Amino acid sequence: MTPPRIACQGLTFRYSDDPGLPPVLDAIDLGIDAGQFVILTGPSGSGKSTLMTLIGGLRRVQAGTLSVLGDALAGAPERALEALRRRIGFIFQDHNLFDALTPQETLQLAMDLHAERYRPQDYRQRPQAWLHRMGLEQRRDALPRQLSTGQRQRVAVARAMINEPDLILADEPTASLDPHSAELVLQALQEAVRERGATLLMISHDPRQFALADRVITLVDGRLVS
Numbered sequence: 001m002t003p004p005r006i007a008c009q010g011l012t013f014r015y016s017d018d019p020g021l022p023p024v025l026d027a028i029d030l031g032i033d034a035g036q037f038v039i040l041t042g043p044s045g046s047g048k049s050t051l052m053t054l055i056g057g058l059r060r061v062q063a064g065t066l067s068v069l070g071d072a073l074a075g076a077p078e079r080a081l082e083a084l085r086r087r088i089g090f091i092f093q094d095h096n097l098f099d100a101l102t103p104q105e106t107l108q109l110a111m112d113l114h115a116e117r118y119r120p121q122d123y124r125q126r127p128q129a130w131l132h133r134m135g136l137e138q139r140r141d142a143l144p145r146q147l148s149t150g151q152r153q154r155v156a157v158a159r160a161m162i163n164e165p166d167l168i169l170a171d172e173p174t175a176s177l178d179p180h181s182a183e184l185v186l187q188a189l190q191e192a193v194r195e196r197g198a199t200l201l202m203i204s205h206d207p208r209q210f211a212l213a214d215r216v217i218t219l220v221d222g223r224l225v226s
């Protein structure tokens, strides 16, 4: 049996050090395997994004255990978290594209994180293939400000996927998208799971998407309820 891609026990997190306030995440136990598509849902403020940033090594574990892609994160040095982040495909609602980079350049820069894997010609072919797949081949030399919200989000998805990460963390990736863009994004994410056994953890409020997932887990007030 391969170890789970994400495993945590008693994971507890607070933004405030006021012990009178309830924690934002309260003793979360969770295991997610390779090849699973899991949707994380629950009311606004229940701690979904906080949990996702902990799993992504973007925040430090305060209490409990958390292992991601085989690495234990509690007390891990910053450079270990950095190395982990490079192995994860992140998609956030506010896509965080660099203002000065075109889609093509954005994807090439992402590939540089794993330059050892690629041949020179890959830097042309892979971005081209991903831009095509995301319906952006006509926009590959545009700047982010010249792109629509949906187009920007599709660039962000291609950037997250281009290195074929084993783990994809997507925080409401389709929330602000038109139906066509949302469909392209969901298809690319699901194919990564089906075709190469990636693990996908996706935050979603959209009940229509729940049927696509292998599992739906719900956070309420920082606790898992299902």
Ligand SMILES: Nc1ncnc2c1ncn2[C@@H]1O[C@H](COP(=O)(O)OP(=O)(O)OP(=O)(O)O)[C@@H](O)[C@H]1O
Binding pocket: 015, 016, 024, 042, 043, 044, 045, 046, 047, 048, 049, 050, 051
């Ligand atoms: N950087 C921060 N500093 C202090 N408190 C924060 C911070 N980020 C989030 N919180 C608080 O932590 C709680 C959980 O926030 P979080 O963003 O994880 O919720 P969420 O489930 O993702 O909500 P939404 O569905 O609205 O995105 C909320 O009460 C929020 O106000």
Ligand SMILES: [Mg+2]
Binding pocket: 048, 049, 050, 171
């Ligand atoms: Mg959130």
